[in-house]
Amino acid sequence: MKTLLSLVLCSLLSPLVFAEDCAKLEEKAGQKEVQMIPRWGMKVIAPSRVYFHSAPSDACKIKDLFIIKNDFITAYSTYDDGKEQWVSIMYMSKRLGDTVQGWAKLKDFEYTGTMSAF
Template identity: 35%
Template structure:
């Protein structure tokens, strides 16, 4: 669990091939950060698949946040989608919350919060 807990405010700082610069991730995150486009009410989803689902600072595989991930069965709150990615929040067992982008194909939407089943 310790490895899953890391501050999401860290921006992409990886400089190896395959990662975007901090500036590129920040620009993309700013471009898609429009609260008017959020789902109202937000959606509830579960992580599917057997591998770790890493959080990203922006909807791009090049903006991965190292060490922050969820696993199969974890519950997520989904705020919006963009080009195959979803902006989500995960609340850990310790109550700490993490917000970021994950691949939409790796989650299963259950429904909207506040709706009767």
């Protein structure tokens, strides 16, 4: 019974722990990211969905928010977590009629050129 109660408590608390960790990681990344000026234009080259993340970590994946091969994005900065290169991106969603921002893995993109800041 104790084991079952522990599992239930862990499953209820884990989203809260990850949310806090993602917020802290986003703050850390903001201090150590390398800005791209001028901004980079990039295209998705990954054969499968590229998910947005609230911070540069697999644990911070935003469920059901993704882009697909040949979608174009604007890249703002990069961050190296020691294992993976991440890129802070913005995507103009025609479906949502708005921009979507977050982090994604740099390896999933191809550089297409620089973009004017004006």
